Amino acid sequence: MQTIINAFPYLMEGLQVTLYIFGIAIVIGFLIGLIVALLRLAPLKILNWIAKIFVDAIRGTPFIVQLFFIYFGLNSLGFFSLDNTTAGIVTVAINAGAYFSEIIRAGIQSIDKGQTEAARSLGLNPTQTMRHIILPQAFRRMLPTITNQAIISLKDTSLLSVIGVADLTQEGRIQASATFDAFNVYLILGIIYFVVIYLLSMLASFVERKFVLR
Amino acid sequence: MSMIIVENLKKSFGDLEVIKDMSTVVEEKEVICVIGPSGSGKSTFLRCLNRLEEISGGHVYIEGTDITDPKVDINKVRQNVGMVFQQFNLFPHKTVLQNVTLAPTKLKKGDQKAVEKKAYELLDKVGLREKAKAYPGELSGGQKQRVAIARALAMDPKIMLFDEPTSALDPEMVGDVLDVMKQLAREGMTMVVVTHEMGFAAEMGDRVLFIDGGYIVEENVPKELFGNPQHERTKAFLSKVL
Numbered sequence: 001m002q003t004i005i006n007a008f009p010y011l012m013e014g015l016q017v018t019l020y021i022f023g024i025a026i027v028i029g030f031l032i033g034l035i036v037a038l039l040r041l042a043p044l045k046i047l048n049w050i051a052k053i054f055v056d057a058i059r060g061t062p063f064i065v066q067l068f069f070i071y072f073g074l075n076s077l078g079f080f081s082l083d084n085t086t087a088g089i090v091t092v093a094i095n096a097g098a099y100f101s102e103i104i105r106a107g108i109q110s111i112d113k114g115q116t117e118a119a120r121s122l123g124l125n126p127t128q129t130m131r132h133i134i135l136p137q138a139f140r141r142m143l144p145t146i147t148n149q150a151i152i153s154l155k156d157t158s159l160l161s162v163i164g165v166a167d168l169t170q171e172g173r174i175q176a177s178a179t180f181d182a183f184n185v186y187l188i189l190g191i192i193y194f195v196v197i198y199l200l201s202m203l204a205s206f207v208e209r210k211f212v213l214r
Numbered sequence: 215m216s217m218i219i220v221e222n223l224k225k226s227f228g229d230l231e232v233i234k235d236m237s238t239v240v241e242e243k244e245v246i247c248v249i250g251p252s253g254s255g256k257s258t259f260l261r262c263l264n265r266l267e268e269i270s271g272g273h274v275y276i277e278g279t280d281i282t283d284p285k286v287d288i289n290k291v292r293q294n295v296g297m298v299f300q301q302f303n304l305f306p307h308k309t310v311l312q313n314v315t316l317a318p319t320k321l322k323k324g325d326q327k328a329v330e331k332k333a334y335e336l337l338d339k340v341g342l343r344e345k346a347k348a349y350p351g352e353l354s355g356g357q358k359q360r361v362a363i364a365r366a367l368a369m370d371p372k373i374m375l376f377d378e379p380t381s382a383l384d385p386e387m388v389g390d391v392l393d394v395m396k397q398l399a400r401e402g403m404t405m406v407v408v409t410h411e412m413g414f415a416a417e418m419g420d421r422v423l424f425i426d427g428g429y430i431v432e433e434n435v436p437k438e439l440f441g442n443p444q445h446e447r448t449k450a451f452l453s454k455v456l
Contacts, residue, residue, distance in 0.1 A: 117266055118303035118362075122317035122369055123293035132320060136307050 007175035007185055014171030015192060021085065021167065022154050025092035029153065030146075032093060033100025038130075040105050051101065058098035063156050067091045071163050088160035088167075096153040103145045107138035140211050147204035151197050158193075168192060215278055217242050217373055217404045218263060224271030225258055232258045234428035235272075240373075243402045247415035247436070250425035251451060256408045259425060260377050263406065264288075264295045277372065293321060296366030300378040302358040304350035310337065310361050311346040314368045323369065336364040340394050356387025360394055367398075374398065376407040412455060416440055424448045 039051035058066065071087035074080075082090065111134050119129040161170035172189035176182040218240035225233035232255045240246050250256045261267040262274060269282045276291050305313050314333040315326075323329060337343045340360035350358055359379055366374060376395065380388045392414050399405055399418050409415060415422050416436045424432040424439065424447075432439060432448045440456070443449045 112301075112303075114299060114301050114303035115305065118297075118299060118305070118365075119317075120289075121264055121266060121292055121295070121297035122366070123289045123321055124317060125289050128320055132316065133305055137305075140307070 003179040003181040014168035018168040028093035029096030032097025036101035037104035107142035219275040222272035247419035248408045296371035296374045
């Protein structure tokens with residue numbers, strides 16, 4: 001019990017870092033996803049290809065390899081130096097972005113063609129049609145899948161401990177070796193992740209109910 | 215000036231030639247009904263009039279503007295050409311009122327107050343003012359189609375295109391929608407109506423086009439076309455549907 005009380009403040013510090021990284025990365029990741037999805041659906045073949053190569057490259061490689069490539073690989077070129085937290089945010093954002101783009105693309109394509117035709121026949125241009133008619137409907141459909149990906153990305157942040165980011169997992173590792181009580185520290189670590197993710201999915205289902213598709 | 219001029223229109227989907235060669239002219243305030251067997255190209259013909267389908271050959275002039283010219287701002291042209299679809303295509307995430315006000319709001323047709331006032335007038339016209347705050351999912355098919363007509367009218371179009379507007383409706387709903395269309399016709403709207411409602415075509419059509427096999431086979435006033443068809447294919451078709 002005493003170990004847990006001693007370790008808890010450190011774990012909370014780690015949680016703050018985890019949530020900070022997750023919060024920034026998920027927003028950037030979503031924007032990347034939206035842009036890549038629109039490139040994927042753009043009427044220009046070359047843009048479709050660029051988007052597809054990006055998605056395939058990310059989906060076809062492990063997260064940890066992407067992380068090492070960005071942190072060790074890019075830094076070794078010497079053009080710039082990313083600190084480990086920034087490299088972590090970039091990796092999570094790019095990784096989530098690739099998966100988000102596929103979700104968003106499927107969501108857009110699931111909207112009936114008649115919606116586009118009705119909007120265009122009224123004189124709306126393609127951008128207005130996407131923004132006011134297609135995306136609002138698509139997002140409602142995508143919400144459960146987006147939540148799922150967000151949860152996966154949150155868990156992926158735990159891998160940033162490998163490059164020394166002082167996130168929740170890293171704090172847990174430090175506390176486990178400092179207290180010699182690995183069982184209890186990792187148990188608590190798991191519970192903290194669980195509670196955060198549980199709250200996240202509750203928030204998502206609240207939003208879902210609020211924006212139920214009529 | 216003629217409202218619509220179609221000159222040697224052609225439309226292919228890949229190797230499939232749906233419209234082979236069609237020409238016709240629609241004058242202001244005319245109501246043109248387009249009839250023909252399914253797969254004859256009549257819906258495609260209509261969808262070429264606002265370029266919802268890319269035109270493969272020939273020319274279509276809307277109020278003198280050649281919409282086959284790639285330099286034409288098609289969005290501008292479409293603001294003057296309303297369209298009503300078989301499947302209504304209302305925006306399910308918007309209320310009835312928002313469906314009607316969306317386009318005039320985004321395309322800046324006057325201030326919001328005026329746009330809403332106009333929308334309520336249009337909903338009155340189609341008999342659905344009390345449904346203004348409802349969502350499309352809460353409406354019957356006939357009500358949806360009447361909202362779709364109001365939505366198209368909100369842009370003050372000079373021309374209205376109807377693509378089998380009553381084909382997806384339960385029989386008892388058809389009358390309400392046709393009544394709204396008849397009222398529009400009487401008010402002098404230029405209309406092109408693809409329809410299976412021969413009664414409507416006979417009563418309201420200034421001219422009827424019979425389309426088959428990618429051609430306008432016959433074109434005449436309804437009395438002549440229905441009473442005294444000239445072509446074998448027209449006779450065969452009419453004998454099946456009348």
